[in-house]
Amino acid sequence: MLNRIAVAEGDITIQHVDAIVNAANNALLGGGGVDGAIHRAAGPGLLAECRRLNGCATGQAKITSGYNLPAQWVIHTVGPIWQGGNQDEDNLLAQCYQNSLALAEQNDIKSIAFPSISTGVYSFPMERAAKIAVTEIKQFLEKGSQIERVVLVCFGQRAYNIHKAVVKEIIGAGDITS
């Protein structure tokens, strides 16, 4: 388990993995944050394909090509907007990870990078989100998944430290760097 989950600090658009996950919105037509960065790096072909997907419900995931990105695939998922914790946010965020990993498995993807879904514009508390993310990834990999590598790509040192500490707490890992 330890060597299948990595924490990295930096820009998800330059990660050399089979698939990167986009923290999108329900329209799937681009936006700011990591969504904007991925669309800028992928180029116009990504938006053209997204237009044909007819949006994405919160907690669900849809897959497209990666176009100009190093990654061959982009898995778009829509996280919950934080509203205080009583609107099923934890469960919806967990579904983002479950459904993204299931979609990766279905497409024979072996390496996948996640941003910290919902922790930017959608204001989900980052440590709480990281615990959900790592728990869901651990459970998925323990069920005999063929996925070989999951990278949590953190934007900034604070996010990196939080995710590294959560991985250590839940996976019982040593010092993990990607």
Ligand code: APR
């Ligand atoms: N690489 C990795 N992580 C990034 C990058 C990047 N290039 N840019 C931003 N992030 C981080 C943010 O710091 C945050 O921790 O991704 C996390 C998610 O933040 P957002 O991108 O704001 O996504 P989210 O909180 O899920 O809100 C989604 O924002 O961009 C719009 O269209 C998007 O409406 C949707 C909403």
